[in-house]
Amino acid sequence: MGTLDTRIAVITGAAGRIGRATTAVFHREGATVVGLDVRDQQTDCDHFICVELSDEDQVAAAFAEIDERYGRADVLFSNAGVALAEDDNVLRTSLDAWHRTIAANLTSMFLVNKHGIPLLLRDGGGALINTASLLGTMGSAVPGISYTATKGAVLALTADVAVEFARRGLRANSISPGPVETPLFTDGLDEAGRQRRLVHVPTGRFTEAEEIAEAVAFLASDRASHINGIDLKIDGGMSVAYVTPED
Numbered sequence: 701m702g703t704l705d706t707r708i709a710v711i712t713g714a715a716g717r718i719g720r721a722t723t724a725v726f727h728r729e730g731a732t733v734v735g736l737d738v739r740d741q742q743t744d745c746d747h748f749i750c751v752e753l754s755d756e757d758q759v760a761a762a763f764a765e766i767d768e769r770y771g772r773a774d775v776l777f778s779n780a781g782v783a784l785a786e787d788d789n790v791l792r793t794s795l796d797a798w799h800r801t802i803a804a805n806l807t808s809m810f811l812v813n814k815h816g817i818p819l820l821l822r823d824g825g826g827a828l829i830n831t832a833s834l835l836g837t838m839g840s841a842v843p844g845i846s847y848t849a850t851k852g853a854v855l856a857l858t859a860d861v862a863v864e865f866a867r868r869g870l871r872a873n874s875i876s877p878g879p880v881e882t883p884l885f886t887d888g889l890d891e892a893g894r895q896r897r898l899v900h901v902p903t904g905r906f907t908e909a910e911e912i913a914e915a916v917a918f919l920a921s922d923r924a925s926h927i928n929g930i931d932l933k934i935d936g937g938m939s940v941a942y943v944t945p946e947d
């Protein structure tokens with residue numbers, strides 16, 4: 701028996717690396733998975749909807765389609781996001797890059813929460829997991845100022861949701877991954893860049909997408925029944941490291 705048997709689980713960013721890994725773990729745990737993504741690619745989701753998540757009409761239509769098909773949702777993993785190559789420090793980042801990052805990482809989070817939470821509340825609650833990032837709380841010498849700002853905002857947004865709907869049975873938590881072995885992080889990263897970042901990770905390696913998926917499946921399940929309003933860091937100890945072991 702899986703920990704998510706009979707659950708209807710919605711994953712945004714389902715065509716991406718963490719979305720795919722989470723789909724596999726959710727399936728293993730017995731869930732039916734509905735995937736949303738702007739990239740209309742082959743996924744293993746039971747039902748896939750191609751949607752631009754920063755467009756309210758499209759998001760509303762996607763959740764109406766889920767409502768019509770399943771009548772409810774039990775788990776919502778709001779995971780879609782971008783890290784633009786041109787997102788740099790506060791002096792060098794263009795307003796265009798800022799707006800595009802806000803749209804993809806924050807407006808989409810707001811709209812997915814806005815239109816997804818009513819489906820979670822339909823049967824007395826459910827589990828919401830919003831994807832932030834370690835960069836939401838930590839500064840970085842290799843900055844993406846827009847990305848950082850959006851992820852900090854995701855933490856604040858999730859805390860509000862966690863308090864607002866707790867007595868209606870909704871648990872809302874965020875996750876803050878450190879660097880994960882996915883193209884969003886590794887594209888354009890040379891060996892010197894990898895080593896520059898790896899020195900900060902006590903375990904000496906980056907997180908695998910499957911390790912994010914396992915943590916999300918835990919937060920989505922009844923095993924996390926009284927976990928509400930937390931931000932779960934998945935970073936190999938990076939966020940508490942002053943120095944890391946050399947061997």
Ligand SMILES: NC(=O)c1ccc[n+]([C@@H]2O[C@H](COP(=O)([O-])OP(=O)(O)OC[C@H]3O[C@@H](n4cnc5c(N)ncnc54)[C@H](O)[C@@H]3O)[C@@H](O)[C@H]2O)c1
Pocket residue numbers: 712713714715716717718719736737738739751752753754779780781782783803804808831832833834876877878879880881882883884885
């Ligand atoms: N990879 C990392 O190192 C890392 C670290 C911390 C947080 N995260 C976060 O994890 C999440 C997933 O990242 P990933 O590594 O799987 O990246 P990914 O690029 O593989 O997947 C992200 C997916 O989101 C989709 N998406 C982006 N904007 C969208 C929009 N406006 N509408 C619909 N779909 C949209 C993309 O098409 C893509 O399929 C992101 O929110 C990212 O910020 C990643």
